[in-house]
Amino acid sequence: MFLTESVSVADLVTNTRLDVYYGKEYLNDKSISTSDISRPGLELTGFFNYYPAKRIQLLGITEISYSKGMTHERLLDVMSKMCQPSTPAFVVSTQLDPPDELLEAAKNEHIPVLGSKLTTSRILSNMTNYLEDKLAERKSLHGVLVDVYGLGILITGDSGIGKSETALELVKRGHRLIADDRVEVYQQDEQTLMGNAPAILRHLLEIRGIGIIDVMTLFGTGAVRSQTKVDLVIHLANYTKEAKFDRLGNGTQNVHIFDVDVPKITIPVKTGRNLAIIIEAAAMNFRAQSMGYDATETFDRNLNNLIKVNSQNDAKEKAEEQTVKKENKNIIGDDQKPADSEK
Template identity: 80%
Template sequence: MAYNVTVADLVENTHLDIFYGKEYLDRPITTSDISRPGLELTGYFNYYPSKRIQLLGITETSYAKGMDSDELFDVMKRMCLPETPAFVISTQLDPPDELIRAAKNQHIPVLGSKLTTSRVLSNMTNYLEGKLAERKSIHGVLIDVYGLGVLMTGDSGIGKSETALELVKRGHRLIADDRVEVYQQDEQTLIGQSPMILRHLLEIRGIGIIDVMNLFGAGAVRSQTKVDLIVHLENWSDDTPYDRLGNGDETRRIFDVDVQRISIPVKTGRNLAIIIEAAAMNYRAKKMGYDATKVFDNNLNNLIKENSGDNKH
């Protein structure tokens, strides 16, 4: 699953100007790759990626100025194919007249930006990669706890939403309840967000659906966050061996990223909100190089050595 993206979305989210084609901004964009059509200006079209946004910077427009007008118009007509989403001119440059004429024939928008080619390329790529990335829907609740994205999972009725409400009351921020849409931003980063229909909403059994932003303010919600830690809530069982020292290395693979996963048993009287806060702070401490489990092991080893030395005497 991925979002559908149009040229209008790109214009709005990357702040592009419109030279031509305001009425044709509904054209779809199907790839996040951006093309810099340099070789095409010389007439080489063997590998022309026509489905990409075509970005022209100082180099391309300078070369175009030195071309014969009829020759340039012929090249632009070959570049303006029905599947080409749009042309973007960077660095506040004016588009060649031949490009505007060719684009009009195929109803292709011609856009512009004040930013340099590198900047506008980066902005468009980041936006399109996020929107066009494959998405996975995960049953759970995503909360920003001390700046860390904590994904709570577990069976229905285990208390995920109630715990999220307590965390929001304690100053943390809700991203998604019940269904979390996750996509891979890069080789090491997962981003989670809420479906539009559920944004800022939290379902509490016995009360119903509440609007977190309306009740607690804009500071109680976020639109998206990284998924740093998975906390799995499960019913307490005396027969289940739970991690008591914190030296477990359980992970869950989502797309190509392994996310640390801890299991917390749910039992009457346990304050899950405080436990999850502690889990988040402990995760951050480990990332900063401090591991309480290693400190305990070192203390234990030192104590054993001391006792062994006393016994020899």
């Protein structure tokens, strides 16, 4: 596991579309090490017993309105205390003008002052989501991540079993590659696991005998994605007569990655099997199950109905057989009775 230690303010500005009021030349020098964002309401009143200086300081309508009622000296003193060397940036929402005292204090410490047209809640959400994605704990997994019919499928298996070749066939069939060989995964929320490629391997695919190919160059931009949700793990395993594989579709397992359980399917690899088509079928079947249709349940229902019908037919045949036996017994009994003339 590893962490991305920080994100530059310049990246935040680019990815959340912030305006720069001051400090454009300092954007690359300032870094953000936490996804938490501070709303400095108590600080404006002079309370600095706990001031999270390492966080981005977000000022909305409430904070700006309160600052307008403060004297110039008092507001400048408060802003100077808020402008710490570790403070990455100030953000003013709702297209409000930053106070002159903030700009003056920020210039002294070379802290960028940014702005947004969005409301405080919206820009807070956008910045938090971006920073959580970038600063989340990551795990590097051995496998291939592909997008098949909109589902993120992580293909795993022993080295040399054919993961990359299967991914190449899937790309040729119109699906998209996210990562080959090494997949970086991180938990986005309680139920979502995201995956992407390390920067050095992005858009690249290694095929034994050919070498490394650039998928985007050969197949176009529609053949790649930067990241996707990990919906399903498909494990490729060498086929042996002793190994037991699921044949009915009711043996789905789970892989626990971080705090998320991801469904796992094991597919046997054997000469002559088209793994790309099998993975496509697995993806479509998984989607059908997610929508409430389960072929295994249909098979079980049909089997139970067949057993019920056969049981009814067996009972009917037994009843008919008992009736025939009873009638034959009666006939035999009548034949054994002496005739009236013989009495």
